[in-house]
Amino acid sequence: MTAGPGTEEAQPVTSALQSAPMPRKVTAKKLIVTPIVIVLALIGTYVWISNVSLDPIEKNSLSGALVRQALWQHIRLTAYSTFFVLVIAIPLGIALTRGGVRKASPVATAIANLGQSIPSIGLLALLTFWLGIGPRTALVGMVAYAVLPVLSNTMSGLRGIDPQLVDAARGIGMSGFGVLTKVELPLAVPLILAGVRNALVLNVGTGTLAGFVSGGGLGTLITNGIVTQRTRVLIVGSVLAVALALFVDWLASLAELQLTPRGLEES
Amino acid sequence: MPEGDAVTGATIELDELTKRYGHSAQPAVDGVSMEIAAGETVILVGPSGCGKSTCLRMINRLIEPTSGRILINGEDVTGIDPVKLRRRIGYAIQSSGLFPHMTVAENIAQVPKMLGWSKSTVRDRVEQMLDLVGLDPREFHGRYPRQLSGGQQQRVGVARALAADPPVLLMDEPFGAVDPITRDHLQDELIRLQHELHKTIVFVTHDFDEAIKLGDRIAVLREQSHIAQFDTPEAILTNPADDFVSGFVGAGAALKRLNLTRVRDVGVVDVPTAAMDDPRETVVDRLREGTSNELLLLDRRGRPYKWLRTGDLALAKGSLARAGTPVTGHVSRDATLRDALEAVLTDSAGRVPVTGRRGEYVGVVDMETLMNSVHELLEADRMAAIEHRHDLEEMRAHHTQEQLEAGFGEGGR
């Protein structure tokens, strides 16, 4: 960078984004290390379980078909809830930063905050009174829990944009929709993606609680392990959940790398 | 390619334009009326907060006027779709406003794309615009804004504003955030561009020197954008309408006036000259014939080389090559009188050779010629201003007359 009065003014966007929470950096090291750690943990657990003698209850709980089913259910829960989170939080975040609706934004953030500040297990318990037990309840709980990071990141991403840029975009003749899709959203992408990544990981985590409300998923293994007092079942469930969380985070970081507009990367 | 004097700009007329923000008691802009000719560069200057930006942004309706009308090429644009309007008006702002996630080429292509130009036309246009603002298309095409210096960003900003060939260009302190040297360059570039393009430019600045340099006419605004004076730079410098304007012009109006005239527009004096290879006798003769005791020795290409005095000849017995004092400073014919004055003041003998395009000798300026030129200039300015005022008064009188007659007509019915 050259010195001079122009330099500070010249890059208002990056500075505006830096003042907002910056997404975690994706380094090449992390891209390789994470999958290795995951694979090693899974292999280790597998080898360990194969080499100890299991009692019938354990054998039953850890049968290949059951574990696969739990894992699959968990992935589906995570995918669905994340989908709903995106569909709800991003448009809501956009709406809450537009003209007249802007006044409603404190209320909306307060509600979203509430969703997250209630302990997730308590939230699920409350929801069972309303929706009964089953995967649907689990899904609603997970969505309520993960809307906040995406919503708040979408909003701060859009708010952090230099007003001069929006002015320039309008000034050269972009419509309101054009300004949003061609300028504002692309510039908010890094922050929105960071929020989505956060939500994904949160969802894998809260997904384990689905077991308590008969929602399926890896939580079933964990609850089984607790109820039947079989620590090994509990450990397998937990290791799988952790591995899934790390894997999802890794995938999301790949997406982040891919989707961040090139002009915004640090060189 | 530059096309002679073809005016591509449009006229702009502001008619009693007023803006009141929210429920504030005082309007930010209060009834501004202004007529701007096609191809003219008009500068809005005034103290901070006087409503310059508001005024400018009402022209492309980034700010909706509370009342009043805007006419572009005679068409009332106050009611039309503002998005369509803005695509016909170039807009450049202080921080360049380039989109950081788009390359230079994508930034410039925005408006042509929105107007539905074909891909290949847009591509050619981008190259052309980069050339126009003095950036090598091959080098800068694919760069991102953060990979450019402030000055380069500003150039791209101007290129983007001009990409769809709009007749009108609005600029809000476009060079306010770059260092003085870059600003000077950018101003020169804008003058060159405008020489080729003849757009109608409305330019906001709070730098009066910038206004003098760029403006065909300057509108000095006081608070609420009341026009204190709207006239040519010369007229404002020599004949400020009131204390507010003279306060804004600041000290040294006469000095600033020197910036507006170039050496080629005033008389230069001739001194005896000789070529390096001329025989010694010729040189001696010329020195004796001349009125001054000095002679300018030119090199083989006719460029000023050395000053020779009578005394020098006596000292240097051998060739002329070693005699005399080398010429240290010179000014080109395109230099402003201010540059010339600077050079004359710093020259030990108070005279400086003037050179042409290739550096060849054209004449000499000294203190006396400069003084005479400046006096003449100021005198001419004053006469012009008086005449102008006279014309205005006559027009106004005529106007009143008409109104009176119209009034009588109605009254009679």
Ligand SMILES: Nc1ncnc2c1ncn2[C@@H]1O[C@H](COP(=O)(O)OP(=O)(O)OP(=O)(O)O)[C@@H](O)[C@H]1O
């Ligand atoms: N969006 C707004 N809402 C309310 N008041 C505003 C708004 N924009 C500008 N103003 C007020 O209007 C007046 C004129 O502002 P404007 O920005 O046009 O001034 P300016 O001449 O461009 O000043 P500067 O040289 O500092 O840029 C100021 O008093 C300012 O406070």
Ligand SMILES: [Mg+2]
């Ligand atoms: Mg301003």
